[in-house]
Amino acid sequence: MDCKMFCYQCQETAKGTGCTVAGVCGKKAEVAKMQDLLIYVTKGLSVVTTKLREDGVEISREVNHLISVNLFSTITNANFDFEDLEAKVEETLNAKEQLLKKIENKDTLPDCALWNGRKDQYLTKAALVGVLSTKDEDIRSLRELITYGLKGLAAYSKHANALLKDDEDVDAFLQRTLSLTTNDSLTVDDYIALSLETGKYGVKGMELLDKANTTAYGNPEITTVDIGVRNNPGILISGHDLKDLEMLLEQTKGSGVDVYTHSEMLPAHYYPFFKKYDNFAGNYGNAWWKQKEEFESFNGPILMTTNCIVPPSESYKDRLFTTGAAGYPGCRHIDGQYGETKDFSSIIEMAKKCLPPTEIEKGSIVGGFAHEQVFALSDKIVEAVKSGKIKKFVVMAGCDGRQKSRDYYTEFARKIPKDTVILTAGCAKYKYNKLGLGDIDGIPRVLDAGQCNDSYSLALIALKLKEVFGLMDVNELPIVYNIAWYEQKAVIVLLALLYLGVKNIHLGPTLPAFLSENVAKVLVENFGIATISDVESDLDLFFGKDR
Known part of the structure; x- marks a missing residue:
């Protein structure tokens, strides 16, 4: 065969x-x-x-x-x-x-x-x-x-x-x-x-x-999310499906089991609806590719609601559950049709028998800057731009990954000028959302809109700023695009940005392998698509050598 x-x-x-x-x-x-x-x-x-x-x-x-x-x-x-x-x-x-x-x-x-x-x-x-x-x-x-x-x-x-x-x-x-x-x-x-x-x-x-x-679940709002741990046993939920989180939180109420988010589920904390659950503890860990060590140290069961599974180690494979479109051989799958309540009792019962999570970091991170929250701050942001306190925005949305070349995004975020604000969505944020980059007149220098699909918020924010400043073209805004990609949801985000007329997007760490030489040439000539270079060269390109 x-x-x-x-x-x-x-x-x-x-x-x-x-x-x-x-x-x-x-x-x-x-x-x-x-x-x-x-x-x-x-x-x-x-x-x-x-x-x-x-x-x-x-x-x-x-x-x-x-x-x-x-x-x-x-x-x-x-x-x-x-x-x-x-x-x-x-x-x-x-x-x-x-x-x-x-x-x-x-x-x-x-x-x-x-x-x-x-x-x-x-x-x-x-x-x-x-x-x-x-x-x-x-x-x-x-x-x-x-x-x-x-x-x-x-x-x-x-x-x-x-x-x-x-x-x-x-x-x-x-x-x-x-x-x-x-x-x-x-x-x-x-x-x-x-x-x-x-x-x-x-x-x-x-x-x-x-x-x-x-x-x-309401419009996301500015939220401080704990990245430490509590003393109760926990369930770690990863992926993107908020309905699964809602059902899990509802079923764990009063059970003595806390629920932690992981990776792309972090932005769930920004929605007002979920704040009513006392056992919604915080976020544990980082982007998807670090899950082998982080799932090991979490100690309790893990629920994967969507993509971003790394083949699990045998030491925690029996604690890994899947649902929805996700699946892994040898891991238990929780079924449930749309509109049905899924039964997470097996996960909850397992959690009760597990040790609390091992703490891997302390502190907190701030997010919740989807379109409505940013619109609420628009006057403040516009004033900061007009006064010169904010000179540029850089969109660093997209995906994280395990390649060493992706350290570029951490170094780039560290070195951008202090009058620059990062707009982000997706798990790419884990390269820089814990760097402590500070704020500009109370506006955080990393504005996290949420999951990869919340790149929609970044598009709306750009269109709103275009309107506020009375510009004819979104490309006239002081916004540059330096986007990391990994998989197919990043592809639809890219195509969406191209449809909206955004040009001169830089992609990294590499251009997609599925782009033939001729197709890549069309994207370069018509839309200004380019790949990243080294940090210093790209900083010079985006911000000028006298930055």
């Missing part, structure tokens, strides 16, 4: 070109191949749903949700469970076969919409339909750019769906666009236009999730 793989969807892909034996993320070849097949059959289902929509047939929420979860499950570090992925392939094929019955003329449909192989054929088929099955390098590059953007969009849709918020336009676009990646008649120019349209819907998807989160 051929289990060779090829994957280059994340920034840490092997040798900067592609993983071919096993994933740097820890995925085995057969898992990566099953993910390829899941994408293939999901494209097939999307071809069918798109055709049916054109014929006036309504597509159910269940099918929309299935497609979103499928895409989310293939994001880097989300699902390592071969059997779960295999089951998703089977479920998708079954859903597609039922919908195919409603289409009279199937002759024009591509193979992905018609194939319905047996389980013993899955890996054989997977070997034929992966990334490299598109032979033209530039078309392949753009198809993958769009597909990865759609994975990020699907992730944000899934979080909104968990809060019972749906947008049929977003689902229909996602499925139509996924189906178009199978269309061999489309040109490079067609796919470039489709990439920008994907960015447009990326904005819409982030707006949907922002509305879902703030409707349920």
Whole structure:
């Protein structure tokens, strides 16, 4: 059985070109191949749903949700469970076969919409339909750019769906666009236009999730978050899904078990709703890639609600639980459909038998600077800009990662001029949110908007500042973009920024491996996309040599 793989969807892909034996993320070849097949059959289902929509047939929420979860499950570090992925392939094929019955003329449909192989054929088929099955390098590059953007969009849709918020336009676009990646008649120019349209819907998807989160939990507000520990046993919750956190906090009330956030769940502390829980303790640890040592020292159970799993050590694997689109073989998975209350009793009972977390740091960090909170401070910020106390903003949103080259972002943050404010969202903040960079007239020099999807807030803040200063172009603002990327949610954020007209974005530590030379050239020439250099050179570029 051929289990060779090829994957280059994340920034840490092997040798900067592609993983071919096993994933740097820890995925085995057969898992990566099953993910390829899941994408293939999901494209097939999307071809069918798109055709049916054109014929006036309504597509159910269940099918929309299935497609979103499928895409989310293939994001880097989300699902390592071969059997779960295999089951998703089977479920998708079954859903597609039922919908195919409603289409009279199937002759024009591509193979992905018609194939319905047996389980013993899955890996054989997977070997034929992966990334490299598109032979033209530039078309392949753009198809993958769009597909990865759609994975990020699907992730944000899934979080909104968990809060019972749906947008049929977003689902229909996602499925139509996924189906178009199978269309061999489309040109490079067609796919470039489709990439920008994907960015447009990326904005819409982030707006949907922002509305879902703030409707349920209130607008984030300035909050000081403890990074120490208490003396009670604890549960550590990581990932992005706020509904899972709500259910966990509700079920742990009065149990004597504290709940701590980890990595991208940190911004949950900024929402007013969660402050009513006395056992919502604080944030433990740092970005996702440090979890092996931090999960070890936490002592209690860990709940992974979304992506960012690092293959666990045996010493704590029995304490690692997954839910939603996440999965890892040998770890217990907590099921639950949208609108249902998940049963976290097994996690809570385990926590009661565990030691309290081992303290790894003391102190606190401040966040909660999403769009409404910054708008409330707008007069103060504008006055600081007009008086020259704030001369520039630098957007340092995105992802953290384990490569040594990412220390660049810590050094860059330390060395930026004292009259500069960092706008951040995502786990990239862990490179500098504990540096103690101070404030400017009470305005912290690191304004954390929240999770990666809260890059939407950063876009709104930029547009608001453009309005306040009466500018015609967002690029006239004193804002520079120095963004770190790792996986596919960063791709949809990038496409969203390009759609909004933001230019001269610097990406690091490297440009994506999936950008062919010609596609990268288009991004450079049309949008000013560039990679980072060394800290001193980039400081000179952004702030001038006389800084």
